[in-house]
Each structure stands twice: as structure tokens, then as C-alpha cells.
Amino acid sequence: MEPKIQSKPDEELRIGVYVCHCGKNIAGSVDCADVAEYASKLPNVVLSKHNLYTCSDPGQETIKKDIKEHNLNRVVVASCTPRLHEPTFRRTCEEAGLNKYLFEMANIREHCSWVHLYEPEQATAKAKDLVHMAVARSALLEPQEETVVPVTRQTLVIGGGVAGIQAALDLADTGYKVYLVEKQPSIGGKMAQIDKTFPTMDCSICILAPKMSDVGKHPNIELLTNCEVTEVGGYIGNFQVKVQKNPRYITKDCTACGDCTKVCPVEVPNEFEVGLSGRKAIYMPFAQSVPARYIIDAKSCIGLGENTCAKCKEVCGPDAINFSDKAEEIELKVGTIIVATGLDVFDPVSLMEYGYLRFSNIITSLEFERLINAGGPTGGRLVRPSDMNVPKTVVFIQCVGSRSEKKGNPYCSNVCCMNTIKDALLIKEHWPDVKIYVFYIDIRAFGKGFEDLYRRAKEKGVIFIRGLPAEIIEDNKTKNLWLVGENTLEKKIYTVNAAMVILSVGLRPRDDSEKVQQLLRLSKTTDGFFMEAHPKLRPVDTPTGGVFLAGCAEGPKDIKDSVTQASAAAARAGILMAKGSVTVEALTPTMLSDKCMGCGLCARVCPYNAIIVDKEKKLATVIEAACAGCGTCGAECSFNAIQMRHFTDDQIFAQIDAATAKDADKKIIAFCCNWCSYAGADFAGVSRMQYPSSVRIIRTMCSGRISPKFVERAFARGAAAVLVAGCHLNDCHYIDANYQTKRRVEKLWKKMERLGLDKNRLQLAWISAAEGEKFASKIREMQRIVEGATKLEIEKTVQSLAQKKVNVVTEVAKA
Amino acid sequence: MAHKDSPKIGETKTEMLHPMHVPKDELQGNEQRPSLDKILEDLLDFEKLKYCNGCGICTGICPIAKILPEYYNPRILLHSLPLGDEKILKSPQLWLCAWCYRCYRRCPQKLNLPEIFQVVRRYAVESGYSEGFIKALEIISKNIPLPISCSYVCFHPERVIKNQQIVADAIQQAILTSSPEKSKEQPFAKSTKNVAIIGSGPAGMSAAHDLAKKGYSVTVFEALPSAGGMLRRCIPKYRLPKKLVDFDIMRIKDLGVEIKTSTPIDGTQKVKKLLEEGYDAIFVATGAQEDQNFTIQGAELNGVFHALDFLEKANTKNVELLNTVSIIGGGNVAIDSARTALKLGAKDVTILYRRSKEEIPASPWEIKEAKDKGIKIDFLVSPKKILGENGKVTKIECVKMELGEQDATGRRRPIPIQGSEFMMPTDSVIMAIGQSPNTVFLPKTVELTTQKTIVTDPFTLETSSPNIFAGGDAVLGTGTLIEAILAGKQAAFSIDHHLRGIPLDPVDIAENAFGRENNGT
Structure with missing residues (x-):
């Protein structure tokens, strides 16, 4: 497809450059006036300015005015990451009548001033290079028209x-159709298992059950319990989702009378009661289940195989049991997706020293919720497992599996302090004489009404001791537990004898979150929770357009925060759907029919099967709607027949050439994908992780776009080292395009070996958006390669690739 | 008290050793010595000092913090380091870590406290601050039974002060100045109750020391001809010269403790007889003296040793010179065996450990030192059989291992890799795969675990049989010297309460059990 808008071919280039101080954020280590002065001397630059805040209203007004007054037809802003303000400045350009694809950004904050805080000279030199690269690229930019989907x-x-x-209720009430998919046979999640909520001490299921029942009855909600999402295709506004509906073996005729359960001979541990009691193979998860229908657990039922027990079927009045129920696949078309997959609790078995499961009177905080719950296995009577008596002394241990580098998780789980305080008060409410100790490191009572609850617990005589137990020893006779540790405020060793110990276990990402991550191409933070598009300004968006986050899938949080976030996610999804359409960035490829040989290599590497090759006409065509714009095809084509819009070969070559114009032998050229590794470098900047200033980053949408000829060009221009960085394998935002990256780099390594070059100078790294430190340390590591690269070695590389270079240059010239 | 027969340690100097004089050539690289700030900065980066949340587990698990609560708290010591105060360099706290590594193994943030303290110790010595070490020795000699043995085995600063003579002099000086003649201690009231202690190792002798000081008449029964247990039998001489053990034993004898050597209590009747003979309580501190049996083909060959036998022989008489030695096991005993073998003239010493570096029970520092001395450590290797010619070991067949699931000890279980067998030529094999207690002599009323260790109440240390107490390795399995001393002191405290008819309640234990009542020797 030919570009819809063409720039006037003989139009004179008039580039305007704006260097932003960002207060002291950039100007603190970069001499912005010097950079602006340098830019003014670059080819085609007609105007170069520096100002305090380019993104401010006056800053934007200046740009608009200059476009009109100076007839600017390209605008370059050197400021923060394009991931933050590119949309802002693109809008500015559009308002002044300039196509937004003629705007270019140089990232001199996240990738420069913040990561070279203490080297002003090097930072300024690097900022100049970055501006040079942006100016060189901008000269080759083309106007584009975006498609509206x-x-x-x-x-x-x-x-x-x-x-x-x-989230489902909010959107359904707004009037949108909602498909709510739940893996378990009933909705309700962890909140349904909890006895009371903090800080108001509301009964958890009492406030949740009406909402659950609303979901069940809502005309706009289609509830898909016992279902799993297996496939997600498409893009923002137009997702195709496949859902596997697992067999329930009970039809809709079930009246929930419970006659079946009475006759079922199989008893297995009850998951809802955390294994504290049993359930039958035909069961209802819990009294308030929605849908209020029974289910047969296929794993334990003895009626499903050849030995048909079928006792339940015999007694079922409405004849609602169907042993031949099969899994079915449902296909859905949705415009937006909300991920509310929740959390798992930490399993303390791996913490041997706490003796969970070895000592009978040690339980977890989730088990306690079921023990104290009136609907639980003991009818709400707090008993200790060894003798079913009410314990005289109860100990809570905080931070089990939280805030630890060794076992569990390094982060604070957010809810355990308040949960323990609430639990302690519950015990005091029913059994005031029970002595309660809470061993903690810090009590984090930061929310509304939290401190009051903490104070109430102290009033009621709950004893808080700062210092975690170092040893727990079980008394063989009494099954009591001895706890020894240091009271760190008293600086004395304590020895406490407890009848029962409750481990306040932390929260962790769900085991199956990896699967969800791959289905929806999400990113994870180092904690393992899903990453938001921006931690402050887009806290419920994900990097994948049209996909939003709610609840503990994004990070540990309490019920109130989960609900707040769910409503926010519903609003964000609602905005998209209310508009009814969305513009998609013009990043798809253009096939140059005169060059295409119809070889089909591009079609083979396309992750979306979006290329059709007509062997007879020797022509490949792109299905615009299916293409996501990764550029893997462009990197594969050996005839230069594919032009990636806004990321053309020439534009990238121009960036490489600009970056290597001076002191190339001291530089690292890094090709980074937009979603993960470029964002990872941004994260290093935001976190002020310092690394050598020798790196020049070139952004592509996907690492799959990085053609071997880019790497060769960088080496041919005398670069000391090249880094190719992408998302982790299987986390690629374009399904599996980064496998092509891997293959190409491996091929390049072989070639370098064959040419007798040091293949170490080409590095491949998988860096996620959360791995700022990994990016920084990779550059530190590569600095040693740069320092080790001899003049001779670089010269040899330049010569070995010289032949190739000529070819490339001539081809570019031809193009 | 300097007993007139007490052996001399090294060469006694007449002048006082305060502050300890360390000659210039003892200092390592003092010219370009980095500042304390720089050292701390490195520690902060590499040891993650800053990640300490102050949970107190290190102090809660530390035996020294229990024996010397007024003098030592690893958490507070750690926290005082980033303040960069020079005072810390002069403080005795710095020298009271006994290198048991319990804190490191339990720290949720993986802080390696012993080695952090080590760096600061070295810095203190290099900066000319040695008074902390001298003060620490005084504290040890006043508060810890068997002070010289402890000073050598647990608190020895050999890793920072290389001249052994200086250390030996300092230790002797500290012990002499703290002898009872010079301190003003109240004489103790005599009790009419008698206590029998079975075993004269560190746990038994520590209990004897504390009980004698409380006025009980104490008799220690020892099967061997001389007292001291593992201190004498198996701790290598290079670590602890044996005449120093005599000195420590003498100090306890001076308190009126009777030690009956060559008097094995080796039958259930003999234990019962002790109670009949008028002993009001018995403390069983027999340790873990037996090498664990390892059934392997070729174990009967000439040149195969059990570690404890080997170490004992090396301490008492000359062992046939070995050339290539393979040691099986990864504990401190394995390291001691390896270093002893090296000292006996072995050319090539290799330790075979079946798990990985992560799981090895020997202290990290011990491993580093062993490696520095040229000992090889092969991880993830397990022997299959020992082969020989003419009844003499020639080689071991080994198999490579990989780690599987976690087992009951929380460590990952080693699994042999099929077909990875290989041969290792060797002249001698030392089996150091652990020790177990011999408890068959105890009456049936004393409950045992499946590992043959004795079941006791965790705090009173009383066994299931009334008036019989037990502690140390016989209860806990193999541990360090300082842990045995803690057990001895704990037993003495509990037996004292028991004999006075005062029940122990947790508050007593928290306040007193770990030595607060035992100030001064």
C-alpha cells in the first residue's frame, strides 16, 4: 500500500529544535544553551531554542507560533521520554497545522541527564548527539494518516x-455488555473467604453477597464461571477472545436443594475452607455462591469414569445432572479487557524455621479467617487444631513471606498489619481473656481509620512486641509453642509460650499470572505483579491498548483500593467504548511493488499472519487491520521492498550515522524495543541509576524490527559495541517477534566469528520495562567491552564490513 | 585463678599488654588503607547492610547474645556501623561474635553479619585499635566457662591478627588479670545437694562450672583417661593446643568439681545407681561422639578413616603419611579433617560434597580458608564405592549429582545423574558425614528421637525421666562449641531451680536463663 499523504518532494526542510531544561531535571547536568547552540548549526535547522518547560502551555504556544512564523515543517523537542510527552507535542504540531508524524523527540532526560548526574560534560556531549540523531531522523520523516478503527x-x-x-457492575450499569470470566465455580474471590473487613469491621460476605447476586442477575452481564481465557487476538477496540468453558456436569435446572451432596460417597478437602474441613465431590463452593448451582469435581467424582456411581443422579429431583457434559469453547468479540485476576497467599511451608505443618498449632492468617467465621468449619469458635480447645495465648507473627530477600518476597504486602489488628480485635471481642501477642517489624497503619483501629487493639490489651521470633519450638507434651526472639525496643531476649501461632502471610502474584501476561502481552514489575502504563498518571492502564488493570493483579492492596481501582478501570474502558472509535498509529509497512520478488520471507516471520504473498504476481500485500506494526517483515526483507512507516531503514540509518559521526570507537549503539527495553532504560533514568554515558539508544517498536544491516552499519561506522535489546522471550508485545531477533543476532555472531571479529562486541539482552537496573548494569558491563576494543579490532571491523557498507549506501541512494 | 600447676601459655610477658601492641609489619596494606566510610560504603553495596529491617532474629538466635546479654547484641552492633563512629572500633562488642553463623543462616535479608564484623575488625586492627579485643577477652574470661578454649576456637582473631604469639600473650594476660584472687567476688553458699554430670565435654564442664559456683558438689564422669571431650579428642591441635584445655579444666577443678576420668557410665544400671548413690540430679552431656555409619562398598579397606577417629589419632599420635586424600562430607569436621591431612603432609586433598555451594553446612569462612590453603572442594559429587588393591585404597568411584525438590531439612535433595560415574584415584578416604550420639546406656524411661538424640523439654532440659537432664550435642545433634556451652549453662540454671524446688516460668527464662546471674568467675 502506498502512503496516503506524501510530503512535497522538493520542499525545503525547515527544522525547529527546542531544548527543554525541565527545571533542573535536565539543566542540572546538561548545558541546555550549549546544546541549543550546537543544534542551530546542524543541517536544515532554521531555529533552535531552549526553555524552562517546553511542555508547559507557554512552551507549546512558542512551538505553534514558530511553526507558523518560521514555516517549520519538522519539529524536534529534546526533553523527556517520548513515552511521556510525545502525544502532547504531536497534538501541539497538529494544532499548528503540521502533521504529527513530522515531530521527533530526543530523550535527554531519562536517557541522559538523570543517568549521568555527576558528569555534566559527558552528559552535555551525549545530549548533543541525541539531538543530532533526532534532527537527522526528522529530516527523513514523512507525514502519515492514521486509521480510525x-x-x-x-x-x-x-x-x-x-x-x-x-468493574463488571460499573460497566454493565453504564450500559455496556460485560463478559465476566471466572476460573472457579463461583465468583467472590478471596473476599468471600474473609470473615470481617478492616477498619470498619464489616462482615465481609454480608457486603459482598449482594454485589455477587447483582452480577448474577444483571441483564448486561454474562457470567462465565468455571471458565478460562485461552486465547486473545486482535487489538484495541477489536479483541477476539476464546474462552474454554469447563464442564460443570450440572444443568441450569439445578435448584440448589442439596440432596445430591447428602448421598455423595466421596469426601475431599474443601478449598474454600483452606482444607480445614471436607466437601463432597458434588458440591456448592459456599452458601452464597453465584451462580447458586452445584458442580461436580471431575477429579474426585467416581461417577464420571467407567465405574458409574451416579448416586447423586438417582436422587436429583429436577434431573439436573449430566455426566456427559463436555468442555466447550466460546468465542467473544470485545473492545476492552479488564484484568482482575487477583492474588495468591504466600505458602509458609518453605520457611522451615516457622514450623508450619510440622507443628499442629501453627496456622496461617487465611486459615484463621475461616476458623473465626460463623459459616466456617468450627461455626466461628476459635479452637487450636491439636485439641480443639480455645487457646489461652495467641501469637501473631507479621511479615511472613514479606520484606525478605531470602524466602518469600522483598516487598511489603500492604494488608497484613491491618488484617492482624482486625483479627486480634475479633478474638478480643469474643474471648476477652485470650492473651494476644503481635510480633512485628513495623506496624503500617497508614490508611483512613487504620490508626484508630490500631489504637483500639492496644486499648483492648493486645501486646505488640517489635522483633520477630528467631526460634519456634514445640512442647511435645502440651503442643504449646515456645517463641524466642529479641524485643528490639527493650533490647532483651523474650521467651513466650503460646497455645497457638498465626502466621500473617503475605500476598504474592498468582501462579497463573504468567499465562495471563502472555495472553495479553502485559509487563510485570520485578515483584511479579502486572505493570501499569504509568505509575502516577495512568495507574490502571497497561502498555497494551484497551487492556486495564484492577485489584491485586496490579499489586497487593486491600478491598477498598481494589474497588476504587476497579471503578477507575471501568471508567477508563468506558471512555474508549463511549467514543466508539480509536485511532491507530500509522506504523504499518508499505510494500514497494517494484522491488518485491514475492519470495515470501516476510510472510513467514509475520507473527500476525498479516501478509499475503501472490506467487504469480511476485508481490506481497499487507492486511492493514491485522498488522500490529512490529516491523519484523521489514527486517527480514533482503530486497529493501518493505518500508516501515515512521521507522524506515533510512531514518534508522540516519540515526546511526549521526550517533557515530564523532568518537564512534568510544560508543555503544543500543537498539531498544519501545515496550520493554526502551522503557527499561527510562526506568533506569527515573530511578537515577547511573551508568556510563557512552550509549546511544535508537528506538524501534519491536526488537524484531532490528535488521542485521542496522547492526552492520553501526560497526561499519566504527562503533565499539552494539546492543540489541528486547522484551523477554515469550513476553514480546508482538506475540513472538523477538524470536526472530534472537535468530538474527545469533546469525550475526556466526558471521562475526567467520570474519574473525570479536563477537562479544555485539550483545543481546532481554530487558523488561521494570528492569532498569538490568539495563544499567548491562551498559556498565559493555563499557568494559568498549574499553577493551582496540583500534586495530575496530579498524578490522570497518574494513570487513566496508564492502557491505558500499552496497547498503548505494541501495539507500537508489531508494 | 592462676593455679600453681597451671601450664604456661606461650611466653608470658611481664609488662601489661594494654593496649595490645601490634607491630607495623602485621598490618596489611596500611599505606593505602581505605577510610571507614569507604569500607562501610562497600559493605552497604555488597552486603546490603541498609536492607536490615531490624527484626532482631540475629540477636534472638545468637548464643553469645544469650550468654552475654549485657555485652553483645549483633543487631545493635550492625546498626551502629553505618554511623561510622570510631567508638565502635574500640568496643569489645566487635570481638564477641563467635562465628557460629546462626544469624546469617536465619537473616531474612541474607546479611552476612560475621563477615561484616570481620571487615570492621580488620579495620580496627589496622587503625591501631586493639583495646576492644583485650576488653572482650576480659569479658569472656569472667563470664564464659572454658575461656581459653573459647578464645581460641570461637573468638580467635587469627583472621585479622596473624602473629599468634601476640594473641596467645593477650589471651593469657586477660585470663590472669581476671582470676578470682584479683576480683572481689562473694563466696558462694554451699549446698548439700549433689549433681552428677556424664561427659566432660564443653556442655558438661560448663554445667559443672555454673553448678559448682552455685554451691553444689559436682562430680563429672568421663569415660576417657582425660577430660575435655571433643575439645581434647577431635578439635585439631593447630586450632587449639591441648595444654590449654588442661588449663581450662584446671580452672573448673579449682571450683571444687571432682572429675572421674576413665569412669565410663556405660549401662542403664550405672545410671540408676548414680541416683541411688545420692546424686540428686544427673546431667547427660555425652555429646555426639560416634561417626555416623555409611554403608559403602570398600569401607573396610586399609586407608579408609572415620573423621573423628582420624582427628583423634592426629591429635594423639602420628598417622601414617598420606599422599592423596579424599574427604566425604561438607561440615566443619570435613574441613578440619582436610586441613589436618594437609598438615600431616598430604599433597592433594579433595573434599567431595553431594550438594551445591549453597547448601554446604561448613562456615563460609572455613571454606574460603580451606581453599586458600589449597584444598579442593568438589560440589555435587557423591561416592558410589571405594576400590582397592591388596586391601589398600586406590580409587573411589563417584557419581555426579543434581539438586531436586526440597527435603525435610529445607535443602534441595541431591539426585545422582545417571551415567555420570567417574573414577578418582586416591590413597586415603576420610568419611566426615556427620556424628551421632551414643544413647544406648540411658534407661528406657528416657525418650529418644529417631536420630537417637535425647528428647528434653526445650527450656528446662529435663528428660522424660525425672531428675535426669540432658543437653548439648546429645540433644541438639552436632553444633558449635559456643552452643554446647550455652546448653551447659542453661542446664545448670534449670537444675539449680529444680533442686531448690522453684518452678521455671518463661519470665525467669527470659530474664535469667542465659547467664545474667553468672557474673564474674
Whole structure:
């Protein structure tokens, strides 16, 4: 497809450059006036300015005025990451009548001033290079027209915990169709298992059950319990989702009378009661289950195989049991997706020293919720497992599996302090004489009403001791537990004898979150929770357009925060659907019909099967709607027949050439994908992680775009080292395009070996958006390679690739 | 008290050793010595000092913090380091870590406290601050039974002060100045109750020391001809010269403790007889004296040793010179065996350990030192059989291992890799795969675990049989010297309460059990 808008071919280039101080953020280590002065001397630059805040209203007004007054036809802003303000400045350009694709950004904050805080000279030199690269690229930019795609007014909510329930209800009430998919046979999630909520001490299921029932009855909600999402295709506004509906073996005729359970001979541990009691193979998860239908657990039922027990079927009045129920696949078309997959609790078995499961009277905080719950296995009577008596002394241990580098998780789990305080008060409420100790490191009572609850617990005589137990020893006779540790405020060793110990276990990402991550191409933070598009300004968006986050899938949080976030996610999804359409960035490839040989290599590497090759006409064509714009095809084509819009070969070559114009032998050229590794470098900047200033980053949408000829060009220009960085394998935002990156780099390594070059100078790294430190240390590591690269070695590389270079240059010239 | 027969340690100097004089050539690289700030900065980066959340587990698990609560708290010591105060360099706290590594193994943030303290110790010595070490020795000699043995085995600063003579002099000086003649201690009231202690190792002798000081008449029964247990039998001489053990034993004898050597209590009747003979309580501190049996083909060959036998022989008489030695096991005993073998003239010493570096029970520092001395450590290797010619070991067949699931000890279980067998030529094999207690002599009323260790109440240390107490390795399995001393002191405290008819409640234990009542020797 030919570009819809063509720039006037003989138009004179008039580039305007704006260097932003960002207060002291950039100007603190970069001499912005010097950079602006340098830019003014670059070819085609007609105007170069520096100002305090380019993104401010006056800053934007200046740009608009200059476009009109000076007839600027390209604008370059050197400021923060394009991931933050590119949309702002693109809008500015558009308002002044300039096509927004003629705007270019140089990232001199995240990639320069913040990571070279103490080297002003090097930072300034690097900023100049970055501006040079941006100016060189901008000269080759073409105007583009974006396609507008419709947004299907239907939502998929994954996960039926309190966050999923809230998001589903909000959107359904707005008038959109919602598909709520839940893996378990009933919605309700972890909140349904909890006895009371903090800080108000509301009964958890009492406030949740009406919402669950609303979901079940809502005309706009299609509830898909016992279902799993297996495939997600498409893009923002137009997702195609496949859902596997697992067999329930009970039809809709079930009246929930419970006669079946009475006759079922199989008893297995009850998951809802955390194994504290049993359930039958045919069962209802819990009294308030929605849908209020029974289910047969296929793993334990003895009626499903050849030995048909079928006792339940015999007694079922409405004849609602169907042993031949099969899994079915449902296909959905939705415009937006809300991920509310929730959390798992930390399993303390791996913490040997705490003796969980070895000592009978040690339980977890989730087990305690079921023990104290009136609907639980003991009818709400707090008993210790060894003798079923009410314990005289109860000990809570905080931070089990949280805030530890060794076992569990390094982060604070956010809810355990308040949960323990609430639990302690519950015990005091029913059994005032029970002595309660809480061993903690810090009590974090930061929320509204939290401190009051903490104070109440102290009033009631709960003893808080700062210092975790170092040893727990079980008394063989009494099954009591001895705890020895240091009271760090008293600086004395304590020895406490407890009848029962409750481990306040932390929260962790779900085991199956990896699967969800791959289905939706999400990013994870180092904690393992899903990463938001921006931690402050887009806290419920994900990097994948049209996909939003709610609840603990994004990080540990309490019920109130989960509900708040769910409503926010619903609003964000609602905005998209209310508009009904969305513009898609013009990043798809253009096939140059005169060059295409119809070899089909591009079609083979396309992750979306978006290229059709007509062997007879010797021509490949792109299905615009299916293409996501990764550029893997462009990197594969050996005839230069594919031009990636906005990321053309020439534009990237121009960036490489500009970066290597001076002191190339001291530089690292890094090609980074937009979603993960470029964002990872941004994260290093935001975190002020310092690394050598020798690196020049070139952004592509996907690492799959990085053609071997880019790497060769960098080496041919005398670069000391090249880094190719992308998302982790299997985390690629374009399905599996980064496998092509891997293959290409491996091929390049072989070639370098064959040419007798040091292949170490080409590095491949998988760096996620959360791995700023990994990016920084990779550059530190590569600095040693740069320092080790001899003049001779670099000269040899330049010569070995010289032949190739001529070819490339001539081809570029031809193009 | 300097007993008139007490052996001399090294060469006694007449002048006082305060502050300890360390000659210039003892200092390592003092010219370009980095500042304390720089050292701390490195520690902060590499040891993650800053990640300490102050949970107190290190102090809660530390035996020294229990024996010397007024003098030592590893958490507070750690926290005082980033303040960069020079005072810390002069403080005795710095020298009271006994290198048991319990804190490191339990720290949720993986802080390696012993080695952090080590760096600061070296810095203190290099900066000319040695008074902390001298003060620490005084504290040790006043508060810890067997002070010289402890000073050598647990608190020895050999890793920072290389001249052994200086250390030996300092230790002797500290012990002499703290002898009872010079301190003003109240004489103790005599009790009419008698206590029998079975075993004269560190746990038994520590209990004897504390009980004698409380006025009980104490008799220690020892099967061997001389007292001291593992201190004498198996701790290598290079670590602890044996005449120093005599000095420590003498100090306890001076308190009126009777030690009956060559008097094995080797039958259930003999234990019962002790109670009948008028002993009001028995403390069983027999340790873990037996090498664990390892059934391997070729174990009967000439040149195969059990570690404890080997170490004992090396301490008492000359062992046939070995050339290539393979040691099986990864504990401190394995390292001691390896270093002893090296000292006996072995050319090539290799330790075979079946798990990885992460799981090895020997202290990290011990491993580093062993490696520095040229000892090889092969991880993830397990022997299959020992082969020989003419009844003499020639080689071992080994198999490579990989780690599988976690086992009951929380460590990953080693699994042999099929077909990875290989041969290792060797002249001698030392089996150091652990020790177990011999508890068959105890009456049936004393409950045992499946590992043959004795079951006791964790705090009173009383066994299931009334008036019989037990502690140390016989209860806990193999541990360090300082842990045995803690057990001895704990037993003495509990037996004292028991004999006075005062029940122990947790508050007593928290306040007193770990030595607060035992100030001064």
C-alpha cells in the first residue's frame, strides 16, 4: 500500500529544535544553551531554542507560533521520554497545522541527564548527539494518516473477585455488555473467604453477597464461571477472545436443594475452607455462591469414569445432572479487557524455621479467617487444631513471606498489619481473656481509620512486641509453642509460650499470572505483579491498548483500593467504548511493488499472519487491520521492498550515522524495543541509576524490527559495541517477534566469528520495562567491552564490513 | 585463678599488654588503607547492610547474645556501623561474635553479619585499635566457662591478627588479670545437694562450672583417661593446643568439681545407681561422639578413616603419611579433617560434597580458608564405592549429582545423574558425614528421637525421666562449641531451680536463663 499523504518532494526542510531544561531535571547536568547552540548549526535547522518547560502551555504556544512564523515543517523537542510527552507535542504540531508524524523527540532526560548526574560534560556531549540523531531522523520523516478503527462496545472482565465484580457492575450499569470470566465455580474471590473487613469491621460476605447476586442477575452481564481465557487476538477496540468453558456436569435446572451432596460417597478437602474441613465431590463452593448451582469435581467424582456411581443422579429431583457434559469453547468479540485476576497467599511451608505443618498449632492468617467465621468449619469458635480447645495465648507473627530477600518476597504486602489488628480485635471481642501477642517489624497503619483501629487493639490489651521470633519450638507434651526472639525496643531476649501461632502471610502474584501476561502481552514489575502504563498518571492502564488493570493483579492492596481501582478501570474502558472509535498509529509497512520478488520471507516471520504473498504476481500485500506494526517483515526483507512507516531503514540509518559521526570507537549503539527495553532504560533514568554515558539508544517498536544491516552499519561506522535489546522471550508485545531477533543476532555472531571479529562486541539482552537496573548494569558491563576494543579490532571491523557498507549506501541512494 | 600447676601459655610477658601492641609489619596494606566510610560504603553495596529491617532474629538466635546479654547484641552492633563512629572500633562488642553463623543462616535479608564484623575488625586492627579485643577477652574470661578454649576456637582473631604469639600473650594476660584472687567476688553458699554430670565435654564442664559456683558438689564422669571431650579428642591441635584445655579444666577443678576420668557410665544400671548413690540430679552431656555409619562398598579397606577417629589419632599420635586424600562430607569436621591431612603432609586433598555451594553446612569462612590453603572442594559429587588393591585404597568411584525438590531439612535433595560415574584415584578416604550420639546406656524411661538424640523439654532440659537432664550435642545433634556451652549453662540454671524446688516460668527464662546471674568467675 502506498502512503496516503506524501510530503512535497522538493520542499525545503525547515527544522525547529527546542531544548527543554525541565527545571533542573535536565539543566542540572546538561548545558541546555550549549546544546541549543550546537543544534542551530546542524543541517536544515532554521531555529533552535531552549526553555524552562517546553511542555508547559507557554512552551507549546512558542512551538505553534514558530511553526507558523518560521514555516517549520519538522519539529524536534529534546526533553523527556517520548513515552511521556510525545502525544502532547504531536497534538501541539497538529494544532499548528503540521502533521504529527513530522515531530521527533530526543530523550535527554531519562536517557541522559538523570543517568549521568555527576558528569555534566559527558552528559552535555551525549545530549548533543541525541539531538543530532533526532534532527537527522526528522529530516527523513514523512507525514502519515492514521486509521480510525471502531471500538466494540463489549468488555471482557477476567477474574470474579471483588475487583472484577465492581468493574463488571460499573460497566454493565453504564450500559455496556460485560463478559465476566471466572476460573472457579463461583465468583467472590478471596473476599468471600474473609470473615470481617478492616477498619470498619464489616462482615465481609454480608457486603459482598449482594454485589455477587447483582452480577448474577444483571441483564448486561454474562457470567462465565468455571471458565478460562485461552486465547486473545486482535487489538484495541477489536479483541477476539476464546474462552474454554469447563464442564460443570450440572444443568441450569439445578435448584440448589442439596440432596445430591447428602448421598455423595466421596469426601475431599474443601478449598474454600483452606482444607480445614471436607466437601463432597458434588458440591456448592459456599452458601452464597453465584451462580447458586452445584458442580461436580471431575477429579474426585467416581461417577464420571467407567465405574458409574451416579448416586447423586438417582436422587436429583429436577434431573439436573449430566455426566456427559463436555468442555466447550466460546468465542467473544470485545473492545476492552479488564484484568482482575487477583492474588495468591504466600505458602509458609518453605520457611522451615516457622514450623508450619510440622507443628499442629501453627496456622496461617487465611486459615484463621475461616476458623473465626460463623459459616466456617468450627461455626466461628476459635479452637487450636491439636485439641480443639480455645487457646489461652495467641501469637501473631507479621511479615511472613514479606520484606525478605531470602524466602518469600522483598516487598511489603500492604494488608497484613491491618488484617492482624482486625483479627486480634475479633478474638478480643469474643474471648476477652485470650492473651494476644503481635510480633512485628513495623506496624503500617497508614490508611483512613487504620490508626484508630490500631489504637483500639492496644486499648483492648493486645501486646505488640517489635522483633520477630528467631526460634519456634514445640512442647511435645502440651503442643504449646515456645517463641524466642529479641524485643528490639527493650533490647532483651523474650521467651513466650503460646497455645497457638498465626502466621500473617503475605500476598504474592498468582501462579497463573504468567499465562495471563502472555495472553495479553502485559509487563510485570520485578515483584511479579502486572505493570501499569504509568505509575502516577495512568495507574490502571497497561502498555497494551484497551487492556486495564484492577485489584491485586496490579499489586497487593486491600478491598477498598481494589474497588476504587476497579471503578477507575471501568471508567477508563468506558471512555474508549463511549467514543466508539480509536485511532491507530500509522506504523504499518508499505510494500514497494517494484522491488518485491514475492519470495515470501516476510510472510513467514509475520507473527500476525498479516501478509499475503501472490506467487504469480511476485508481490506481497499487507492486511492493514491485522498488522500490529512490529516491523519484523521489514527486517527480514533482503530486497529493501518493505518500508516501515515512521521507522524506515533510512531514518534508522540516519540515526546511526549521526550517533557515530564523532568518537564512534568510544560508543555503544543500543537498539531498544519501545515496550520493554526502551522503557527499561527510562526506568533506569527515573530511578537515577547511573551508568556510563557512552550509549546511544535508537528506538524501534519491536526488537524484531532490528535488521542485521542496522547492526552492520553501526560497526561499519566504527562503533565499539552494539546492543540489541528486547522484551523477554515469550513476553514480546508482538506475540513472538523477538524470536526472530534472537535468530538474527545469533546469525550475526556466526558471521562475526567467520570474519574473525570479536563477537562479544555485539550483545543481546532481554530487558523488561521494570528492569532498569538490568539495563544499567548491562551498559556498565559493555563499557568494559568498549574499553577493551582496540583500534586495530575496530579498524578490522570497518574494513570487513566496508564492502557491505558500499552496497547498503548505494541501495539507500537508489531508494 | 592462676593455679600453681597451671601450664604456661606461650611466653608470658611481664609488662601489661594494654593496649595490645601490634607491630607495623602485621598490618596489611596500611599505606593505602581505605577510610571507614569507604569500607562501610562497600559493605552497604555488597552486603546490603541498609536492607536490615531490624527484626532482631540475629540477636534472638545468637548464643553469645544469650550468654552475654549485657555485652553483645549483633543487631545493635550492625546498626551502629553505618554511623561510622570510631567508638565502635574500640568496643569489645566487635570481638564477641563467635562465628557460629546462626544469624546469617536465619537473616531474612541474607546479611552476612560475621563477615561484616570481620571487615570492621580488620579495620580496627589496622587503625591501631586493639583495646576492644583485650576488653572482650576480659569479658569472656569472667563470664564464659572454658575461656581459653573459647578464645581460641570461637573468638580467635587469627583472621585479622596473624602473629599468634601476640594473641596467645593477650589471651593469657586477660585470663590472669581476671582470676578470682584479683576480683572481689562473694563466696558462694554451699549446698548439700549433689549433681552428677556424664561427659566432660564443653556442655558438661560448663554445667559443672555454673553448678559448682552455685554451691553444689559436682562430680563429672568421663569415660576417657582425660577430660575435655571433643575439645581434647577431635578439635585439631593447630586450632587449639591441648595444654590449654588442661588449663581450662584446671580452672573448673579449682571450683571444687571432682572429675572421674576413665569412669565410663556405660549401662542403664550405672545410671540408676548414680541416683541411688545420692546424686540428686544427673546431667547427660555425652555429646555426639560416634561417626555416623555409611554403608559403602570398600569401607573396610586399609586407608579408609572415620573423621573423628582420624582427628583423634592426629591429635594423639602420628598417622601414617598420606599422599592423596579424599574427604566425604561438607561440615566443619570435613574441613578440619582436610586441613589436618594437609598438615600431616598430604599433597592433594579433595573434599567431595553431594550438594551445591549453597547448601554446604561448613562456615563460609572455613571454606574460603580451606581453599586458600589449597584444598579442593568438589560440589555435587557423591561416592558410589571405594576400590582397592591388596586391601589398600586406590580409587573411589563417584557419581555426579543434581539438586531436586526440597527435603525435610529445607535443602534441595541431591539426585545422582545417571551415567555420570567417574573414577578418582586416591590413597586415603576420610568419611566426615556427620556424628551421632551414643544413647544406648540411658534407661528406657528416657525418650529418644529417631536420630537417637535425647528428647528434653526445650527450656528446662529435663528428660522424660525425672531428675535426669540432658543437653548439648546429645540433644541438639552436632553444633558449635559456643552452643554446647550455652546448653551447659542453661542446664545448670534449670537444675539449680529444680533442686531448690522453684518452678521455671518463661519470665525467669527470659530474664535469667542465659547467664545474667553468672557474673564474674
